[in-house]
Amino acid sequence: MTVAYKQQSADRLQESLGLVQSLIERQRQLEHLVSRQDAAESPAVDPLAPQHNLTELRQKLAQLHPADIAHILEALPLEDRLLAWDMADAARDGPILLEVSDAVRESLIEVMDQEQLVAAVGDLDADELAELAPDLPRQVVYEVMGRLDEEERGQLQAVLSYGDDRVGALMDFELVTIRADVSCEVVLRYLRRFDELPGQTDKIFVTDEAGHLKGVLSIRKLLVSDPDAGVARVMATEVVSFHPDEAALDAALAFERYDLVSAPVVDERGVLLGRLTVDAMVDVIREESDSEVLNLAGLKEEEDLFAPVMDSVRNRWSWLAINLCTAFFASRVIGAFEHSIAQLVALAALMPIVAGIGGNSGNQTITMIVRALAMGQMRIGQTGRLWRKELGVSIINGMVWGSVIGAVAWLLYGSVSLGLVMLAAMTLNLMLAATMGVMIPTLMQKLGKDPALGSSVLITACTDSGGFLIFLGLATLFLL
Amino acid sequence: MTVAYKQQSADRLQESLGLVQSLIERQRQLEHLVSRQDAAESPAVDPLAPQHNLTELRQKLAQLHPADIAHILEALPLEDRLLAWDMADAARDGPILLEVSDAVRESLIEVMDQEQLVAAVGDLDADELAELAPDLPRQVVYEVMGRLDEEERGQLQAVLSYGDDRVGALMDFELVTIRADVSCEVVLRYLRRFDELPGQTDKIFVTDEAGHLKGVLSIRKLLVSDPDAGVARVMATEVVSFHPDEAALDAALAFERYDLVSAPVVDERGVLLGRLTVDAMVDVIREESDSEVLNLAGLKEEEDLFAPVMDSVRNRWSWLAINLCTAFFASRVIGAFEHSIAQLVALAALMPIVAGIGGNSGNQTITMIVRALAMGQMRIGQTGRLWRKELGVSIINGMVWGSVIGAVAWLLYGSVSLGLVMLAAMTLNLMLAATMGVMIPTLMQKLGKDPALGSSVLITACTDSGGFLIFLGLATLFLL
Structure with a gap:
């Protein structure tokens, strides 16, 4: 069942958010004042003021569309969010839960007891229930299921039987x-x-x-x-x-x-x-x-802006760990050339340039390929053609920017051959970046993985380690 | 006026793309064969075969929805794309031009003369014309405008008067x-x-x-x-x-x-x-x-997958140039510590780890903040609160991963103090990453700029130069 709620433009929504925030702030101040003057003789603040303020908050929320309440809840820090959630009409808990982001939904469900949850989601349609089901305690899902009639239960089970990236999981049964x-x-x-x-x-x-x-x-x-x-x-x-x-x-x-x-x-x-x-x-x-x-x-999932610190740490943990491994590997590549660096310390200052530009260029290539694959506009048979094109781009970029930075290195360190090594290393690393930028996502796709996943970390790993290896290797061969 | 074209699912669209590609390939082969046997006495290939093949291609394209033809054109290399464009029904040129990406639209408009263009876009509605207008030669726009009745001309001028990120530019006038x-x-x-x-x-x-x-x-x-x-x-x-x-x-x-x-x-x-x-x-x-x-x-705009090499170079040029400047600056930071590196060459191998992890962590923070700003879920007043949270996350990550990599450094180089410097530098650089990750996008927003633009390059610049400075500075103070 849909009810027509008031819709509002972006400006008005921001106003509503501001109003809710100031009401919550006032609430905290009023509660603080009232609690302090309990001991005093003549109250300066009406002891009922917090009640009135809460009523105002409740009325404000009651006028809002569930999607707008969801937006406001997402923008509030946890303790304020839970106060607003408490003041929102319980009859609309279900629609609001449907609209909030996964991370915020978790924080709301956490503070609800089983009875409240069953009441909140009991009136939802099968496809809506299915969307919430993974976040609900199992007991709640069973209880709600038990209350459905046979047709609805069948629909819910059907929807739940599909992976959430499948059409079946998004089916709506309300139709004519x-x-x-x-x-x-x-x-x-x-x-x-x-x-x-x-x-x-x-x-x-x-x-x-x-x-x-x-x-x-x-x-x-x-x-x-x-x-x-x-x-x-x-x-x-x-x-x-x-x-x-x-x-x-x-x-x-x-x-x-x-x-x-x-x-x-x-x-x-x-x-x-x-x-x-x-x-x-x-x-x-x-x-x-x-x-x-x-x-x-390198984030695992969308994060609640005001998530507890440890939740955020967990969300970012895995990518940082992978990055640490690849950075450590790159560091060992440099370690292998410590002897060269000790002889010519300028290498230490110049090597991050080669690696950095390679990473930037590789990310450009990989982003393009990932999108083309996702949109179904690139067929595996075209890999060779695209690789040749990217190689062309990288050679031009390598020659141009390599010459610029090579000239600068020559001026700074007074060595033509150091400048030439810089030019050669830049060009070769950009070619490596182009090659890996085409190869990584197409390989991922062939292996049935999401080509976006980890692409950026993998390409940076290649261009970092590769860049250090190429530059320090060439320098060792030709300069020492 | 809308005509009902056949719609097809993703699989069928891929099949259609494959069929069009093979017809074009066959066309090239047939033309080659026929041109070679012109001199010969007894033709092995029917001289009319290329004609028949083209007819087949034309018929296949005629069955497709303009949006599907657009998709196929985007997936074809330039010369194949132009052949398919030639074989598509001219009456549908307008709707197809509306559907293709900006980059591909340019490549198609380039090969059409004024008359063809006027014919193609003459039947479009005001809002559709307005969408194409920036890509069309000015003469074509004037001529089409002249053919509109007064009401339509007024509509077109109204739509064109708004920036293309405004509601007015997307208005549709067909309504009841x-x-x-x-x-x-x-x-x-x-x-x-x-x-x-x-x-x-x-x-x-x-x-x-x-x-x-x-x-x-x-x-x-x-x-x-x-x-x-x-x-x-x-x-x-x-x-x-x-x-x-x-x-x-x-x-x-x-x-x-x-x-x-x-x-x-x-x-x-x-x-x-x-x-x-x-x-x-x-x-x-x-x-x-x-x-x-x-x-x-670091790409200026969406790129035609099969763009000429020089077009791609131009699209990527500006970001690479900026990146080169920031990388050069970071290199000069290292240059200032060449004396320290010469004394303790292990520093050269370890410093990219500090910079790399900082960059990764900073990008995580900045991505979150950019999204929250874009969705209107973060108010400038909350910056302090978010900064404290991000700082908390970075301190935990810095202590944990810094300890790991510090221990490894200790084991590798047999120096406890080197490990401790590593731990301290990691933590400080992650704190810098968190601070800049919150500051850069909020500042951008305050200055009225798109907070996403350049965020990644700027944060990496900070964490690279900052990481080198912190690590080498600490090492110089405590180890040498």
């Missing part, structure tokens, strides 16, 4: 189906019997007795059609439909390509199982980009 | 308006007079004689309402509307929060100007995330 042999007039009369059409209903699904999808009737078409026209004549049959096992991202890209609002999900026999809606697909696109950014930065 | 004093029955009859309702029509806009927006009538509501009910009673009045000067990203986030399909754009007097639709908002969200990823990687 009709038969092909009726007229548009009949459809309009049938629709009028609903109290409300499901959200994002831009099309009605046409099925036969066995539930096979025969076509879709777009509402836009229905509204302009002759009432006497048969559905079979007005409906479209060439529409994209999805299988529950398909990747959710592929479905989201199809929504983007064809500007879809909703689309049917069918099983392998063509039986209509449910539908996908654009709001869920927007979330998929957002999550895909988010995880790309987070993976590049 | 009604008056509040009619009944639902009348609305239904009025709609039936349309040949087709505009795409993404989930609501009808209710205006008065002067064009002021009075409310919106959701189609979902209209369909279930009593035909005799008045629009004024059924319409919703508390809906979010946008101003043309508002940031497009803010509007897109509102679409995400409220699961909107379309929303009105009004001027400051409340007059309905146009509407926003979810497909345009999905693009905004996608572009925002894309530019975040690209900025982090």
Whole structure:
């Protein structure tokens, strides 16, 4: 069931956030004042002031859309967040939990007891329940399941049976189906019997007795059609439909390509199982980009901005550890040339330049390839062609920037040959960066892994160790 | 005008791409064979074979949705792309140009003459024309403008007058308006007079004689309402509307929060100007995330995968140059300590570890802060609080990983004090990374700049130079 809540623009939302924050701040001050004057004789502050202030906070929250409350909760530090959560209408706990980020959801669920949780999520639809289920205590899920009727329980189990990156996990079961042999007039009369059409209903699904999808009737078409026209004549049959096992991202890209609002999900026999809606697909696109950014930065998952320090440490731990290993390896490469550095200490100052530029250039290449792979625009057969192109780019960059920095090294240390080694090392390391930048993500893809994962750390490891090896190696060969 | 094209799932799209590629490959082979046997007496290959093959290619492309053709064009190397572009139905040039990425659009427009371009874009709507206008030769824009009627010309000029990150630049003028004093029955009859309702029509806009927006009538509501009910009673009045000067990203986030399909754009007097639709908002969200990823990687803009080498060089040039400057600065920091390194060459091997871990950790912090700022979830007043938290995380990480690597240094070089310097330098550099990771994006934001832009390069510059300075400085003080 959807209720129409007040919607507000970004400015107004920021105002609301500010107001909630100041009410919470005032609450803390008032409570502090009242508790201090309990002992005093003549209270300067009305002992009921904190109560009134809380009521004001409760009223403010009651006016807000659940998505806006979710946004505000995410922006509040933990203790303030829990106070606001307490003041929000319990009847809206479910919708709010659906909207908040995973990290914040955890912090809210943690402070709720089983009874509150069951009450909060009991009214949600199967697909919504399925979204929350992984974060809920198992007991709560069982209890809620027990209260569902057989059809809903079946739907919930179906949704839960798919991995959360599959279409099946995002299926929505609230949809309108009709038969092909009726007229548009009949459809309009049938629709009028609903109290409300499901959200994002831009099309009605046409099925036969066995539930096979025969076509879709777009509402836009229905509204302009002759009432006497048969559905079979007005409906479209060439529409994209999805299988529950398909990747959710592929479905989201199809929504983007064809500007879809909703689309049917069918099983392998063509039986209509449910539908996908654009709001869920927007979330998929957002999550895909988010995880790309987070993976590049070496964060395991989206973080609660105000997470306890230890939670943040855990989220960042693994990538730092990997980075430490690769940095240690690079350090051992340098260690192998300590003798050379002792003879020509300028090498120590120049080597990070070679490694750094290689890392930057490699990250440029790998970012491009990762996106092309994710969008399905690059086929493995094209690897060779792209590699040659990237190699061309790296040779030009290496010659140009290598010459600049080589000239600077020559001026600084008065050695032409040191400048030439610098130029050669820069060019070779950029070529290594281009090669690894193409190879790492395509290999990852071939191995069935997410090509974004760890790409940045791996390429930096290659260009660091490789850069030190190339530069110090060349220097040892030609300068000493 | 929209035509219903065949939609296909991701797998089928990949198949289509493969088929187009093999037809193009065959074309090259056939042309080669025919040209070689022209001199020969008995042709082994039918001289008409290339013609037939091209026809097949043309037919295949004719079956595809413009968005799918765009996808295929993006995945083809330049010469193949131009052949496919030539074989695509000229009547669909406009819709295809709208769908391809900026880089690929440029490559296609480059090979079209003025007449072809005018024909291609002449049938587009004002908002679509406005999207293409910056890429078109000025002459083409003038000629197309001259052919528009007064209303359309006004719309196009309005859209062009807004920056492309503003709501006004994304306005769509195809919408249905009604008056509040009619009944639902009348609305239904009025709609039936349309040949087709505009795409993404989930609501009808209710205006008065002067064009002021009075409310919106959701189609979902209209369909279930009593035909005799008045629009004024059924319409919703508390809906979010946008101003043309508002940031497009803010509007897109509102679409995400409220699961909107379309929303009105009004001027400051409340007059309905146009509407926003979810497909345009999905693009905004996608572009925002894309530019975040690209900025982090140091790429100026999205690149055509098969761009000529020099185009790619230009796209990556500026960031590499900045990186070179910061790397050079870091190198000079090391240069200042050459005397220390000459005395204790182990320093050269260990210093990149301190700098590298600092960079990784700083990038983790900055990515979090940049996202929180972009989502409007962080207020400048909270900077101090977040800084203390990040500092806490960095101290823990510094103590733990610093101890590990300090112990390794001790074992490797047999010097306890070297290990202790390593531990202290790691911790201090991580604290520096946390401080700059919070400071850089908040400062950028205060200066009115995009906080993502250059964040990664700037933080790495700080942690490199800072890391070298701290480690070598401490070593010089305590070890030599």
